[in-house]
Amino acid sequence: MSKFIITITPPTPNGDLHIGHLAGPFLSADIFTRAQRQKGHDCVLVSYSDDYQSYMLRRGLEQGRDPVAIGEDNTRKIKISLQMAGIEIDHWMTSQDNSYFRDAVLELYHQGVNDRNIYQKNALAPYCRACNVWGYEAFGRGQCNHCGQNSDASQCEECAGAPNYLYMKNFTCKLCGAEHEWIEKEHAYLNIGKNVYKLRQWLGDSAVRRNSRAFAERELAPTPEDWQITRHGDAGLDIGQPALGKAHTWFMGAAGYIAATREHFTVNRQTPELFDAFWYADDTTLVHFLGYDCLYSHGIAYPILLAGSRYAKKTQRLYTNMFLKLNGLNLSTSRNHAIWIRDLVSDYDTDSVRLYMALLAPEEQESDFVETQFVDWHQAFYQQKIESLTVAAMHEAPAFWLDGLQRDEHKLLCEVYNRWSTVTSADSFSSRKLAQLVVELYEMAHARLLAQRPLYYLVALASCIGAPITPTLSRQIHKRCAINSALVLDNLINATFLDYSI
Ligand SMILES: [Zn+2]
Ligand SMILES: [Zn+2]
Structure with a gap:
């Protein structure tokens, strides 16, 4: 049995969640966690509200409201949307004015200072006197100095780099669209350059998606810039260093995950020893689910911050995702081109949305949600095919779940086992490939149905393997068809079904 700390990048609480969020880290992390628990592993899944985000300040100005109140309203909505989509996060921390959060940020900051990974220096900062705002993130835009695309000066959505406003x-x-004036200020920096060797080693040992590896290699060559981690006059957490400004939210993510886990085990579960068991154990794997544009912080900065701390992890996994489009266009809440999660799961079964979104998961490249295609699939596959298979399996009801297996299908079982093991492994996880396997199994069962051949074992496999994606549907199938899911899973996990002889 292994231990996993699983994290989802905190969304900015400036609105509710749309299908792009679901197709991104939320659903994948939920499926990953359920799949590991199915295998008997110990997991804790955490996320939190990104209350110190620079964009919250801007939203507050735009709406003439207190950003904290806006954050609270939207966090409520986000939690309901996640619940409606069956995303079961063990703890959703509120980072605003949270002592666990503050303590963890300060600990990692001071650790960084002691390790000489964090230092301070003077640098010019962009300030708009007319608007009285600083252009570090939400209040400054230009062309990214890495890729040339339009970006803020914090994280480029196009290339995932951390642009430097001095070169944009x-x-x-x-x-107001005017140029900023440049004011010299002292800031704290994370030293990336001196950690390149360690980062390369870490990257060599890590299983990350191809595009993430390419990004990290690009970032580390030839000599990376150091990373500014404090800002003046912008959102952020006061770290008791007024001369340096406040720590910005991207710096605080690693601390956020630690704090969310600590609050979960200390306050919710009243078992602080489990926090120690997860975070101080050398064999715990830390698994981040994140948008590709959060790769700089999670792939470069957090490994440096954690390496010097008592939370150091030998094994870390980063699962990035690209963007989801809607009917061929980028999702945009400001242009009202979006579908809210809560609307979609209210109009259709939650599990049908989860399965379809998993099939579309934009893991290594963008994908497109076309509403009419989903509606057709929902009716033809999800409702009709799965229902007719359930009825057929109900009538077949063999004494042992593998009884209908044909002599020439044994090889197929081996293939299913190998694919399932690979796509649910923490080293090569893919919710998209898991969903594809599940759908293929249902389609195979449907071909058996048309040929009037036994199909029970295929329905049993599809619904058990698919349970992390479609928990409710799988439970219903198991009940109606008297499928002993514990037995099927046990046979699968231990590969004992491979010994089954006809
Ligand atoms: Zn860029
Ligand atoms: Zn201005």
């Missing part, structure tokens, strides 16, 4: 072209104030 056409960099202006987001509110």
Whole structure:
């Protein structure tokens, strides 16, 4: 049995969640966690509200409201949407004014200072006097100095790099469009350059998706810039260093995950010793689910911050995702081109949305949610095919679940076992490939149905393997068809079904 700490990048609480969020880290992390628990592993899945985000300040100005109140309202909505989509997060921390959060940020900050990974220096900062805002993130935009695309000066959505506003072209104030004036200020920096060797080693040992590896290799060559981690006059947490400004939210993510886990075990579960068991054990695997544009912080900065701390992890896994489009266009809440999670799962079965979204998961490249295609699939596959298979399996009801297996299908079982082991492994996880396997098994069962051959074992396999994606549907099938899911899973996990002889 292994231990996993699983994290989801905190969404900015400036609105509810749409299907792009679901197809991104939320559903994948939920499926991953359920799949590991199915195998008997110990998991804790955490996330939190990104209350110190620079964009919260801007939303507050736009709406003439207190950003904290906006954050609270949206966090309520986000939690309901996640619940409606069957996303079971063990703990969702509120980071605003949270002592666990603050303690963890300060600990990692001071650790970094002691390790000489964090240092301070003077640098110019962009300020718009007319609007009285600083252009570090939400209030400055220009062309990314890495890829040339339009970006803020924090994280580029296009190339995932951390742009430097000093080198960005056409960099202006987001509110009034004028050029900023440049004011010299002292800031804290994370030293990336001196950690390149360690990061390369870490990357060599890590299983990360191809595009993430390419990103990290690009970032580390030839000499990376150090990372500014404090800001003046912007959102962030006061770390008791007014001369340096406040720590920005991207710096605080690793601390956020530690704090969320600590609050979960200390307050919710009243078992602080489990926090120690998860975070201080050398064999715990830390698994991050994140958007590709959060790769810099999670792939470069957090490994450095954690390496020097008592939370150091030998094994870390990063699962990034690209963007989901809607009917061929980028999702945009400001242009009202989005579908809210709560609307979609209210109109259709939650599990049908989960399965379809898993099939579409934009893991290594963008994918497109076309509403009419989903509606057709929902009716033809999810409702009709699965229902007719359930009825057929109900009538077949063999004494042992593998009884209908044909002599020439034994090889198929081996293949299913190998594919399932690979796609649910923490080293090569893919919710998309798991969903594809499940759908293929249902389609195979359907071909058996048309040929009037036994199909029970295929329905049993599809519904058990698919349970992390479609928990409710699988439970219903198991009940109606008297499938002993514990037995099927046990046979699968221990591969004992491979010994089954006809
Ligand atoms: Zn870029
Ligand atoms: Zn301005």
